[in-house]
Amino acid sequence: MKAIWITAKGGPEVLELRDTPRPVPAAGEVLIAVKAAGLNRSDVYSRTSKSYGKDQPMIPGLEVAGTIVEVGPAAAAESGPTSKNPSGSPTSSRWKPGDQVCALLTGGGYAEYVAAPAGQCLPIPAGWSLEEAATLPETVFTVWLNAFQTGGLKRGEHFLVHGGSSGIGSTAIQLAKALGIPVYATAGTEEKCRWCESLGATRAINYKTQDFESELKDIGIDVVLDITGGDFTPKNLRLLREDGRLVFINAMRGAQSTIDIPRIMQMRLVITGSMLKPRDIAFKSALAADVEKQVWPLIAKGALRPLIFARFPLSQAPQAQQLMETSAHLGKIVLDVG
Secondary structure, three states, rough: EEEEEEOOOOOOHEEEEEEEEOOOOOOEEEEEEEEEEOOOOOHHHHHHHHOOOOOEEEEEEEEEEEEEEEOOOHHHHOOOOOEEEOOOEEEEOOOOHHHHHHHHEEOOOOOOOOEEEHEEEEEEEOOOOHHHHOOHHHHHHHHHHHHHHOOOOOOOOOOEEEOOOOOHHHHHHHHHHHHHOOOEEOOOOOHHHHHHHHHOOEEEEOOOOOOHHHOOOOOOOEEEEEOOOHHHHHHHHHHEEEHHHHEEOOOOOOOOOOOOHHHHHHHEEOOOEEOOOOHHHHHHHHHHHHHHHOOOHHHHOOOOOOOOOEEEEEEHHHHHHHHHHHHOOOOOEEOOOO
């Protein structure tokens, strides 16, 4: 099969298309013939950062959509009730060859085939193409985990999303809107701000020309989903009202911040964060089950719409990542693989 490999730490030029042995699904896995793979900022960090992933060749890619071509032994342990095949080994009563799925991965998505834990696969939402569904797993899982499960965001509260025009940001805006939660966003251009508002943001603020803290100081924010860190952290904390929650999922403006500890104590603020990629299969499978229960019905009702900004063939993964690094995109970038 063909696959894109990170051959060394560096720029997009270190991404190389290679002939690679097709993976064999292990116990609890399914083998997917990949139709499309979604790009994520984590893919770029895997390529560029020595502290982000091992410094050895690897296939990036955290989300795909495609068709199951093989089910590994005991895949049912990850995805549903078990039955016995003629050989006596367990098989999945849910997934079978021919099923179309999207899947959350730990890596390996930039390839024609990938083995995925059965419990991290979800059915393609009705009306969505495989290319469109490839944009869902990483963004939806991340937003649901951090904003709703960890952050406890609920109706009656106010929500602030930084990087509102990104894949994560646009998903967060649409989910909050669908659940009747007023959502505010920041973005780096007027075009991006208006686009965020078209998705359902009550207001989007150009952080390059306006001080988002001054603009939102009278709102009373309950949850901040933050990709920025750095100098935005004190502002985020001052915007939170009592019992507010600041949830980090990245630190693009810097890993170090200054915090006002007495204010945190006085306002009973919670500062937390997470990385989804390192979590184990059991955790991700449980998260997938909750996402299917809570979010998939919203998608079926049209609460989320596909937001593909650009598509590239697998061989042009370097150009696709180069576009992502410019932050010029609105929504998601996809690799057409199949």
